[in-house]
Amino acid sequence: PRVDLSTSFGRVFAGVMGELAVLEVEQLSERVKLGHDRRRSERKVFGPKPPFGYRKTPEGYLEPDPDEWPIAQAAVARFLKDPHWTPLLGWFEAEHGIRWANNYAIRRWMLNPALAGGRGYGTSRDVPDPETGKVIKKRRGPGDFETIYWEDSNNEPFQTPLLSFEDLAFINAICEANAAQATRRISKSAKKSPHVLTGLVRC
Numbered sequence: 001p002r003v004d005l006s007t008s009f010g011r012v013f014a015g016v017m018g019e020l021a022v023l024e025v026e027q028l029s030e031r032v033k034l035g036h037d038r039r040r041s042e043r044k045v046f047g048p049k050p051p052f053g054y055r056k057t058p059e060g061y062l063e064p065d066p067d068e069w070p071i072a073q074a075a076v077a078r079f080l081k082d083p084h085w086t087p088l089l090g091w092f093e094a095e096h097g098i099r100w101a102n103n104y105a106i107r108r109w110m111l112n113p114a115l116a117g118g119r120g121y122g123t124s125r126d127v128p129d130p131e132t133g134k135v136i137k138k139r140r141g142p143g144d145f146e147t148i149y150w151e152d153s154n155n156e157p158f159q160t161p162l163l164s165f166e167d168l169a170f171i172n173a174i175c176e177a178n179a180a181q182a183t184r185r186i187s188k189s190a191k192k193s194p195h196v197l198t199g200l201v202r203c
Contacts, residue, residue, distance in 0.1 A: 043158055045119075051112050053162055062114065062159035071096050072162055079110070080167060083174045104142065107175060111143030113150070116168045117157025122146025143172055 003017075004010040044060035053072030055065040071092075079088050085103040092098040092106075100106045113120040122145050124137045140146075150165075152158055163171075 108142040115162040117161035118150040120145035120148045
């Protein structure tokens with residue numbers, strides 16, 4: 001219905017409708033959280049597609065996939081020995097016919113807390129749109145979750161870990177170092193160089 005904001009009743013009505021909308025959003029968020037809590041207490045995974053290396057059982061648990069698990073283990077071992085994403089992408093395709101979309105996709109996989117036995121929630125965050133000012137959902141980067149649970153109520157991992165915490169920390173450090181390398185400022189001497197990619201590309 002149309003609301004006449006020039007009247008006191010219209011302004012009050014609009015305010016009530018706005019509060020009801022906020023209430024509905026908050027209740028929806030609470031229901032989702034309760035659903036996560038219940039499934040986590042039952043050790044069941046949330047979401048349709050498990051991370052590479054795992055499969056979902058009919059009961060809703062994660063377990064190592066007999067076909068993908070050895071490949072995932074070999075991929076992790078290769079990266080820990082030679083921490084570069086592009087060669088790993090080539091190895092996946094050349095050796096196993098598995099094609100990842102890009103480096104970003106494989107980083108998102110390897111930094112998933114599920115690989116260390118945990119459960120991550122909240123892969124997006126609310127940010128204001130710089131043009132409209134409206135709040136929009138923006139996907140978080142690889143390894144960035146709103147909340148991570150590493151153990152169940154019995155202090156056990158939720159599923160068989162593919163990575164140790166030390167391995168996950170090492171991979172995360174590699175990603176942070178690469179990000180810092182990509183965004184560092186070019187020095188004054190580099191600015192004078194005729195090579196446009198000086199300071200941005202590392203062999």
